[in-house]
């Protein structure tokens with residue numbers, strides 16, 4: 194019997210060859226999966242960059258609640274959030290702040306996602322000025338309302354930089370990129386009564402934040418003219434009636450008022466040392482569409498509609514509390530008038546070259562209305578009886594009445610309020626029901642708001 198051929202060598206060779214083939218294909222597989230991984234990573238990076246450049250922190254959802262943004266330095270922002278300071282960011286900042294009319298202003302509006310800030314930004318943009326917003330979107334009240342205002346502004350090509358007044362490097366960067374002609378400084382910790390709960394927030398925003406802004410503005414080249422929000426509350430326990438700019442303002446009744454008064458003194462200092470042109474506007478209880486939910490007219494509306502009881506304050510001697518409620522459109526005209534008549538700052542590079550303008554104005558409605566009357570108007574508009582709870586005003590910083598004399602603002606820039614409380618509240622309620630999607634019987638009562646614009 195012939196011996197079978199010795200195949201052990203062939204088998205070994207074949208096994209070896211198959212091993213080599215496997216090894217080769219695994220290597221190939223490894224190499225191609227590495228390549229695939231790298232390509233995927235690259236595509237992901239490109240997509241992330243694309244979306245951060247084209248969709249800065251705007252939210253289509255008006256009820257989106259962003260993370261808290263307090264004291265978050267733009268320099269520490271991660272590479273992939275929006276990369277502030279990057280080329281695309283600078284382009285957006287420049288585009289938003291470039292005026293579109295001859296001799297138009299380039300205005301930095303702080304608190305642009307706030308009530309007065311958003312209205313003023315839109316009005317400035319509408320007439321051809323360049324507007325760049327700055328806002329920290331803090332959660333003092335529901336930030337979704339601020340996001341909704343931001344959405345509205347973005348539709349009008351107004352970009353809001355998300356950042357804090359106390360972020361020095363961010364402010365410096367903004368002034369490096371844009372030669373702002375004006376700053377409309379409306380960012381602040383507002384609210385009279387909240388100062389008892391969170392006093393530090395008033396010091397941080399209204400004093401430290403204001404000083405930080407002035408420090409950067411005084412070193413800027415050119416120095417901008419600054420118009421900023423003071424408050425009717427600086428009159429405190431003043432008993433003169435109506436309040437005029439010459440009256441005493443050294444008896445503030447709340448820490449809020451004290452920080453606004455401090456702002457007026459700080460403004461004096463920066464005007465004196467550095468030649469910054471500064472105008473303080475004492476706003477009197479401003480109300481209207483897109484308003485602040487922490488204010489009485491706003492939460493009264495909410496509570497009346499929800500059948501909850503509301504507290505109506507009266508003075509220690511059982512008198513009615515009254516406010517010179519001022520409609521937002523009138524205040525916007527006042528702010529623009531103040532910007533239009535603002536003198537140029539005289540300094541440059543932190544050095545004063547000559548005396549500069551320093552002004553302060555009341556922007557009120559000149560006709561105080563008792564809070565009880567405000568509630569009756571709302572009851573009529575909402576077609577709902579309020580559950581009223583009249584109580585003596587707690588010692589919380591509130592003053593018994595406010596009443597503006599606006600002669601000075603009229604003389605210097607033609608400020609003349611034209612909206613009475615009933616008309617203004619009708620417009621507010623019309624906005625309120627539409628924003629919060631409330632139909633019901635309210636609709637009929639606010640139809641007049643359509644007719645009167």
Ligand SMILES: O=C(O)[C@H]1O[C@H](OP(=O)(O)OP(=O)(O)OC[C@H]2O[C@@H](n3ccc(=O)[nH]c3=O)[C@H](O)[C@@H]2O)[C@H](O)[C@@H](O)[C@H]1O
Nearest residue numbers: 383384424425426476477478488489504505506514564591
């Ligand atoms: O002019 C200003 O510089 C300030 O105006 C606004 O303060 P105020 O005039 O206090 O407005 P707002 O709170 O709406 O209370 C209105 C009235 O309702 C009374 N009030 C209030 C609450 C309540 O539960 N019951 C009540 O009767 C209350 O006693 C008051 O008489 C801004 O909030 C503030 O940021 C600042 O800008």
